[in-house]
Amino acid sequence: MKLLILIPAYNEEGAVGGVIExxxxxLPGVPTLVVDDCSADGTVGAARQAGAQVLSLPYHLxxxxxxxxxYRLAFELGYEYVIRVxxxxxxxxxxxxxxxxxxxxxxxxxxxxxxxxDGAGSHTNPARGAAILFFRAVLRPILxxxxxxxxxxxxGTNRTALELFSRTFxxxxxxxxxxxxxxxxxxxxxEVPCHMRPRKAGRSTITAVKSFYYMxxxxxxxxxxxLKFEGRRK
Amino acid sequence: MDRMLNVMTVFSILLLGLVLASVRRAHIxxxxxxxxxxxxxxxxxxxxxxxxxxxxxxWLGMSDAPLALLMTAGAIFLIVLYRLSLMISHLKDSNIAxxxxxxxxxxxxxxxxxxxxxxx
Numbered sequence: 001m002k003l004l005i006l007i008p009a010y011n012e013e014g015a016v017g018g019v020i021e022x023x024x025x026x027l028p029g030v031p032t033l034v035v036d037d038c039s040a041d042g043t044v045g046a047a048r049q050a051g052a053q054v055l056s057l058p059y060h061l062x063x064x065x066x067x068x069x070x071y072r073l074a075f076e077l078g079y080e081y082v083i084r085v086x087x088x089x090x091x092x093x094x095x096x097x098x099x100x101x102x103x104x105x106x107x108x109x110x111x112x113x114x115x116x117x118d119g120a121g122s123h124t125n126p127a128r129g130a131a132i133l134f135f136r137a138v139l140r141p142i143l144x145x146x147x148x149x150x151x152x153x154x155x156g157t158n159r160t161a162l163e164l165f166s167r168t169f170x171x172x173x174x175x176x177x178x179x180x181x182x183x184x185x186x187x188x189x190x191e192v193p194c195h196m197r198p199r200k201a202g203r204s205t206i207t208a209v210k211s212f213y214y215m216x217x218x219x220x221x222x223x224x225x226x227l228k229f230e231g232r233r234k
Numbered sequence: 235m236d237r238m239l240n241v242m243t244v245f246s247i248l249l250l251g252l253v254l255a256s257v258r259r260a261h262i263x264x265x266x267x268x269x270x271x272x273x274x275x276x277x278x279x280x281x282x283x284x285x286x287x288x289x290x291x292x293w294l295g296m297s298d299a300p301l302a303l304l305m306t307a308g309a310i311f312l313i314v315l316y317r318l319s320l321m322i323s324h325l326k327d328s329n330i331a332x333x334x335x336x337x338x339x340x341x342x343x344x345x346x347x348x349x350x351x352x353x354x
Contacts, residue, residue: 053341054341055337055338055341056337056340056341057333057334057337058333058336058337059333061330061333061334065330065333065334068330068334069333069334069337069338072334072338073338073341076338171330
């Protein structure tokens with residue numbers, strides 16, 4: 001079993017070191033890769049000091065491009081499983097074994113850590129909460145099943161999904177569109193309960209003002225992906 | 235009507251001159267200047283060839299030739315903008331792939347350096 005913990009980070013100097021240390025405490029010996037999206041602060045130094053390997057992007061690509069760079073490298077290096085943990089400290093690394101276990105046992109292509117299952121912590125800001133409710137309703141008929149936390153970035157992927165995402169991955173706000181990309185190829189995903197915590201430092205990329213743009217952008221991206229419809233198996 | 239057509243003629247000539255000057259100074263690549271040159275030429279021809287403009291006006295079901303010319307100009311520039319959007323999207327995709335590739339190669343090179351140092 002080759003597992004990589006992927007941590008996309010942009011200006012997360014204050015939090016990323018703690019996240020890496022927590023991951024190493026939970027999973028000793030498992031490699032961590034921080035993908036630095038051209039941070040202006042000391043994110044790279046903090047990550048290296050905490051013992052992570054760092055993939056530094058020469059300029060800012062945004063979350064999707066940043067995560068995809070990590071998936072590409074992980075695929076090229078032959079990893080079987082990649083679990084993405086945000087660099088702001090919102091995801092609790094103690095939930096990683098649960099995601100990994102679901103990936104291995106259920107043989108599904110992607111496992112999402114959901115903050116809304118089984119009484120798990122549901123820390124989220126009101127703008128994001130509204131977006132989650134909206135996209136639950138939009139995605140239900142498209143995916144043919146409910147998804148409780150479509151905006152969660154706490155996701156694990158197996159090598160099949162890794163190969164797909166290293167070729168095609170949504171660039172901005174990728175989590176929701178990625179579900180549609182998976183569904184178009186008849187890949188399976190599963191949700192497991194996870195705890196979300198308040199971010200340790202920095203600011204969220206999704207503010208109240210941005211949430212309308214976010215919803216319109218993602219909605220368009222979802223329908224574009226539905227229309228693409230490549231590779232469906234009969 | 236004549237003044238409107240004259241203004242359009244001057245505008246087309248200015249656009250032609252600007253694009254050609256930009257190509258000469260290598261500010262615009264030749265392949266990207268084609269859309270603008272074609273658009274400027276069409277506008278220049280329509281603003282000078284009143285017979286053709288009148289036929290287009292009738293075909294569009296309009297009574298005002300200058301308005302038809304403006305509509306045609308608008309449609310032409312929309313097509314030019316659409317073509318530019320295609321190019322920008324293609325460039326952005328290529329750029330992202332390039333940035334990711336550079337970062338990955340740099341990462342692997344650093345690892346190789348570390349291994350070499352460890353061996354020696």
